[in-house]
Amino acid sequence: MESTPSTRPAPRASLVLTDVVKSFGGRTVADIPHLKLGRYGVEGLIGPNGAGKTTVTKLITGAHSLDRGTISYHGPSGVIDLSQLPSHRIARAGVVKSNQVIQDFETLTIRDSLLLAAARPRDERFWYLGRSRTSAELVNDIDGYLEYFRFENPDRHALSAGEKKLLDIIRCLLVKPKFLLLDEPTAGLPQWETDQVKELVRQLGAEGEISILIIEHDLELMWSVCDYVHFMADGKLLLQGTPDEVRSDPTVIEKYLGGGHVEG
Amino acid sequence: MAYTIFAASSMVVYIALGTLLHLQFGRTGMVNFGVVGFVGIGMYGFGILVSRYELPVVVALVLATLITTLLAAILGWLILDLDGEAVLVATLAFATIVYYLTVTQKDLTGGVAGLGGIPYPIDVGLDSALALLVILIFVALLFLGYAHRLGRVPYGRLLASIKDNEPLARSLGKSTFREKLIFFSITSGMMGLVGALYASTNQFLVPRMLAAGLTFTVWIALTLGGRAKVLGAVVGVLISVALFDLVIEPFLPVPRWVGALMPDLQLMFYGLILVTVILFRPLGLLGGRQKAQRS
Numbered sequence: 001m002e003s004t005p006s007t008r009p010a011p012r013a014s015l016v017l018t019d020v021v022k023s024f025g026g027r028t029v030a031d032i033p034h035l036k037l038g039r040y041g042v043e044g045l046i047g048p049n050g051a052g053k054t055t056v057t058k059l060i061t062g063a064h065s066l067d068r069g070t071i072s073y074h075g076p077s078g079v080i081d082l083s084q085l086p087s088h089r090i091a092r093a094g095v096v097k098s099n100q101v102i103q104d105f106e107t108l109t110i111r112d113s114l115l116l117a118a119a120r121p122r123d124e125r126f127w128y129l130g131r132s133r134t135s136a137e138l139v140n141d142i143d144g145y146l147e148y149f150r151f152e153n154p155d156r157h158a159l160s161a162g163e164k165k166l167l168d169i170i171r172c173l174l175v176k177p178k179f180l181l182l183d184e185p186t187a188g189l190p191q192w193e194t195d196q197v198k199e200l201v202r203q204l205g206a207e208g209e210i211s212i213l214i215i216e217h218d219l220e221l222m223w224s225v226c227d228y229v230h231f232m233a234d235g236k237l238l239l240q241g242t243p244d245e246v247r248s249d250p251t252v253i254e255k256y257l258g259g260g261h262v263e264g
Numbered sequence: 265m266a267y268t269i270f271a272a273s274s275m276v277v278y279i280a281l282g283t284l285l286h287l288q289f290g291r292t293g294m295v296n297f298g299v300v301g302f303v304g305i306g307m308y309g310f311g312i313l314v315s316r317y318e319l320p321v322v323v324a325l326v327l328a329t330l331i332t333t334l335l336a337a338i339l340g341w342l343i344l345d346l347d348g349e350a351v352l353v354a355t356l357a358f359a360t361i362v363y364y365l366t367v368t369q370k371d372l373t374g375g376v377a378g379l380g381g382i383p384y385p386i387d388v389g390l391d392s393a394l395a396l397l398v399i400l401i402f403v404a405l406l407f408l409g410y411a412h413r414l415g416r417v418p419y420g421r422l423l424a425s426i427k428d429n430e431p432l433a434r435s436l437g438k439s440t441f442r443e444k445l446i447f448f449s450i451t452s453g454m455m456g457l458v459g460a461l462y463a464s465t466n467q468f469l470v471p472r473m474l475a476a477g478l479t480f481t482v483w484i485a486l487t488l489g490g491r492a493k494v495l496g497a498v499v500g501v502l503i504s505v506a507l508f509d510l511v512i513e514p515f516l517p518v519p520r521w522v523g524a525l526m527p528d529l530q531l532m533f534y535g536l537i538l539v540t541v542i543l544f545r546p547l548g549l550l551g552g553r554q555k556a557q558r559s
Contacts, residue, residue: 061435091437099435105428107492108421116421117436123418124438126447129410132418175436 012211013075013094013178014038015060015082020069022052022059030055030235038074038179040227041205042212044243046219047232048256053215054100056232057181061097062087075178094178098185100215104164111154114142117171138174145170149196162189169197173204180204182214186221194221201225219257223247231256269393271509273400273465278505280404280458281478282486282497283411284451290491291414293427294344294448295352299455299482301359304366304474305332306456307463308379312372315381325385325460332456337449344444359479366471378470382463396464403458411494423447481505484534488541490548499549504534 017035021028030052037043045053058064060071062085071082075094082090105113118138122128146154149166158164169185182201186194202225205212216222222229223243231239231246233255239246246252281299288294309328313319319327343354366373373379384392385399414420425433426440434440463469481504482497489500508530512518518526545551 063431063435086434087431088434088437088439091435096437097435099432103429103432105425105432107424107428112421112424115418116425116433119418119421121439124422124443126419126450128419129413129417134418171436 011074012038012041012208013073014211015095015179016072016074017056017060018070018072020056020059020071021067022055022064023067028235030059032056032069032237035230035237037213037230038211040211041208042201042214042226042228044222044226044229045213045215045232046217046222046229046246046256050234051232052235053232054183055235057097057183057213057215060090060181061095062090063097073179091175091177094176095181096172096175096177096179097181098169098172098183100183100187102161102164103168104158106157108157109155110146110151110158110163110167111142113158113167114145114154114170114174117174118142141174142170145173148200149193162193165189166193166197169200178210180210180212182212182216184216185214186216186218194218198225219247266393267514268510269397270465271514273393273397273462275501275506275510276397276400276404277458277462277465278482278485278501279497280400280407281455281482282489282501283404283407283494284455284458285482285486286491286494286497287407287411287414287451288448290486290493290496291411291420291427292423292444292447293348294444295348296355296448296452297352297479297483298355298357298359298362300474300476300478301355301362302332302336302452302455303459303462303478304359304362305335306459307469307473308366308373309456310460311379311382311463311469314383315379316372321383321385325457328460329453329457332459333449333453336452336456337445340445340448340452344448345441356476356479359474359476363471363474363476366469366474373469373471376471378468380468382467382469384464385461393465396461400458400461400465403461407454408494408498415494481534484538486548488537488548490550492547493550496548496550503549504537508533 015037017032020030020032022030045056047053055064059066060082062082066083069083073080073082073093073095080093082095085093105116108116115132115134118134118141119132123133149170151163158167165185165188169182172180186197189197198221201212201214204210205225205227214222214226226243229241229243229246230237231252238251239249281303285296285299288296306328309331310324313324313327314321339354339358343351346354367375384396386392386395388395414423422438422443425438426444430440466473485500485504486497487500488504489498490496513526522529541548
């Protein structure tokens with residue numbers, strides 16, 4: 001759809017974390033005075049293991065509760081305080097996260113799993129025993145993703161870790177998020193599938209419909225897809241900037257990349 | 265003939281309850297060990313409404329079902345957020361409370377002396393029991409048809425997702441607690457309806473009917489047949505309860521001393537086939553998809 005110069009595109013969905021603190025058993029795993037996510041299409045969150053990256057995303061999606069602070073979501077329907085919402089409401093509001101550790105529905109086939117993610121509440125009523133009224137657009141989306149990721153037989157169950165990982169990401173996209181959090185989306189994937197995911201992320205970022213935050217240890221991938229990178233260590237946000245700024249920063253090199261890091 | 269109709273009615277009741285349990289446990293993962301509690305509410309609710317308050321049968325049936333649904337909703341709201349073991353204990357406790365209430369609330373239930381004068385839903389003279397059997401079969405077929413259809417519609421996928429991985433379902437925007445609560449209330453309410461009809465089959469109610477044995481029989485039948493399969497309860501009931509009550513007991517000439525031991529032998533036999541099936545076919549005779557092995 002062409003947009004005329006007079007109509008400005010709706011601003012991207014963004015998240016603002018204010019004064020967020022979370023500790024487990026006395027150990028503070030996240031302490032973030034202020035963080036705004038969603039200024040750019042694709043942002044990255046990097047840092048050593050145990051830096052609190054996953055914790056931050058889990059706080060956003062309501063999988064963990066906050067000890068203190070607020071997380072506000074600036075989406076198409078105004079500003080929402082996510083810290084007051086249960087996790088399914090956060091997802092419905094448009095903030096969706098893929099999982100670092102493989103998660104799957106063991107008894108659903110690949111296609112059923114995707115139809116589940118695409119289904120809307122009006123179809124999911126106990127008395128409704130008719131045909132699925134999933135919109136043609138979403139069915140097209142499902143077929144598109146199945147083809148893109150070359151699932152040979154979508155009517156069987158996902159078997160390999162890679163298939164489950166991809167399925168997890170596709171399910172998130174079928175919820176039609178405005179803000180998508182990808183937690184190590186390519187960990188454990190073979191190279192060509194990693195490239196597929198990378199291309200997809202880049203494309204989604206360029207379309208400008210959704211904001212993406214991606215956590216990944218594959219730094220080559222991060223430098224190439226991210227417009228902006230946040231660096232965390234020990235639960236704190238230490239640095240933000242463009243990929244070039246972050247990768248050449250002495251703190252990042254010392255804490256994460258290591259002194260012996262030799263890269264162009 | 266009267267015995268055969270009574271025994272067949274009981275079979276159909278077990279099949280109906282087993283199918284409801286298949287919906288709750290096999291499809292959604294809700295561990296209801298208080299089946300007999302919901303049956304009891306429907307049974308005594310119906311019995312009290314028709315015999316003490318002399319309400320029309322249809323009105324009493326509807327009210328008994330609604331009361332059971334409402335109580336299930338309250339119980340479910342309290343417990344369905346807990347893990348499986350806690351739900352098991354809580355529902356079992358609920359059924360125990362219902363049992364003791366029928367014993368102690370003599371003004372309403374008649375206590376251990378029993379509650380009589382319960383009519384058949386349709387009075388056609390000598391064939392009334394047969395008419396009730398037909399109604400029960402219709403109800404059981406309705407549940408089976410619903411369970412069958414559920415495998416092909418969005419709601420069935422939603423229930424499966426709750427059973428498989430509830431946090432993941434929630435992260436995709438599914439309101440899992442609400443859905444569990446609604447489904448638990450309705451299916452438990454239907455157990456109440458079956459209980460109300462069963463009250464008519466029995467004509468006379470005593471608290472002993474609400475002992476935990478009924479719950480266990482339904483669970484054993486469903487486990488034998490296959491908890492994840494629509495026809496699991498049917499197959500399970502046929503090879504356990506029906507085998508004894510409809511085949512061995514009426515037709516097999518057993519010596520008197522064996523006859524006296526029959527109830528105990530029956531339980532031993534249940535135990536034996538249950539252990540055998542669990543050892544060799546963990547998902548029941550009809551099987552079903554095994555959960556992926558975790559390595």
